Amino acid sequence: MKEDVFAYIDDHKAQMMDLWQDLVNQDSPASYREGVDLVAKRVFKELEEAGASTRWDEEGKALIAEIPGDSRAPVLLLGHMDTVFPVGEAARRPFTVEGSRVTGPGALDMKGGVAVMLSALKALHSAGFSGRPLKVILVSDEEIAHNGSKATVMLQREARGCAACFNCETGYEDNSLVIGRKGGVVFKAAVHGIAAHAGNNPRQGRSAIWEMAKKIDDIQNMTDWDKGITFNVGTIKGGTVSNAIPDYCEVEGDIRFQDPDISPFVKEELFKVLNHTYMEGMKTELLLYHEGMLPMKMTEENRKLFEFVKKTGEENGIPVSEGKLVGGGSDSGYVVYAGVPTVCAMGVKGRFNHTRDEYALKDSLFERAKLLGAVILKMNEV
Structure with a gap:
């Protein structure tokens, strides 16, 4: 099945890039509800094509999707649809590919990570994945630390009981992943x-x-x-x-x-x-x-899950260097607080989040989609 998942990604690179472009070219600061709704509408469509049932949680201002499976605890995929950039930024700086780099508002943080997640799920669905259930949570106000919503309560409620969480937040060019955040x-x-x-x-x-x-x-x-x-x-x-x-x-x-x-x-x-x-x-x-964001505590469970991801990467020729602590926050903190082992920064790799210099590495879209797909398949075996 892994070969089928990887083949799907190799055969659908153009569609994956189109999805990434569509997400980036839609302004979605948390305060711009119309823009966030348009992103959510596109994401709904992709999730349904991946075999998921979707719902909108108004209190948490989040999209929640579930792919049914057996009686085991689900694997949780986490991310956010909003960016820090104001309305009009996508028109001023649209999605652009120059050599190995992709630019545009939120190309790295984290429209690229959303594209990774959706592409991996569609690849798994195409390959006939079944077994361990999957859950997706994509919030719409992460960049303002959920000021004005009850997302922090929702995240802990929905995450509790999951076997593991993979947050498709911003990845790093040194191939590191995140197991702790301030x-x-x-x-x-x-x-x-x-x-x-x-x-x-x-x-x-x-x-x-x-x-x-x-x-x-x-x-x-x-x-x-x-x-x-x-x-x-x-x-x-x-x-x-x-x-x-x-x-x-x-x-x-x-x-x-x-x-x-x-x-x-x-x-x-x-x-x-x-x-x-x-x-x-x-x-x-x-x-x-x-x-603002609750710290992502560096637990022993996070370290073990990172080693699981690293080994999976090694088995498939996908580089993963270290699990580290970073200063920037994310929703992973709430999931870890709910008792779920978590590895963060599984999204596209790049630099300069939250600035106009932000860029992502184009090929990391395909690399990280394969890594996430392989990890989910291996989680299905345990």
Whole structure:
């Protein structure tokens, strides 16, 4: 059957590229419901052709599909249909193939990964795959950390009890896969001071920028490299003119950590810094504290599943180098938290996610579709 799966992929490269192109050329930021719906409509069609029954989960804003099988636990395939790019980006930078590279908004993250997943499933269906059931979850708001939906609850509910999960997120050119990811928090804080003329009555003022500068130093110094915790203040704004004591300063920051159980500690430490006052009369308020992606914990089960994937790749001449920890988040964290072994970054390989320099390697579409197909076939044997 594996030979039939690989032959299908070899014989349908043009169709796979067309699918990739259609997905990339449809704008689908999470806020653009019409665009996301059009992507979902195309994905529905492909999944039905792969023998799946599909449904839309409105609470989680996600497409869920199931391919029935025997009584064993299903294999879960995971991904997202949204991108970080605004409406109009596909018209400005459409899907383009130049030599070995494919460019266009979301070509790498992760329209290419969706094409990998759908192509592998269609190849398996064409080859007559049966046995272990398969489940697909494709969310529509991953890039905004599911702010506004109940996808995080849905993901854990739907994943629970699955035998394994393969997330077709962005792949890496060094042939590595991901078995651990940091989680993140986005925060925004403001200091309110007392305005005054810098020349006439500076002693009556209280500089919000000065107070915030001290807090920024404290926040940055909470970084603990050994524990994998990083704090970063990324933006700052405040003041009006150079000869006035500023009465307002605002910052935005990012916190990353590896262990989901450490989240309460991180929040507590940030609050301690913000609540400490250096100058009398100052007031600090937390404007936003949004817990983004849950960390993908590096479990022993993840390591074993990676070794399973690596061995499968070796048996089929498909390079897989290492299983690693990365700083960027994904929905794999929620699946691992639900107790499901997971390997992430099974999608097309490339670089520069979330930027206009983003590109994917064309041939990795076919390579990764074969790897995913081979892994599912081998999972069916155990």
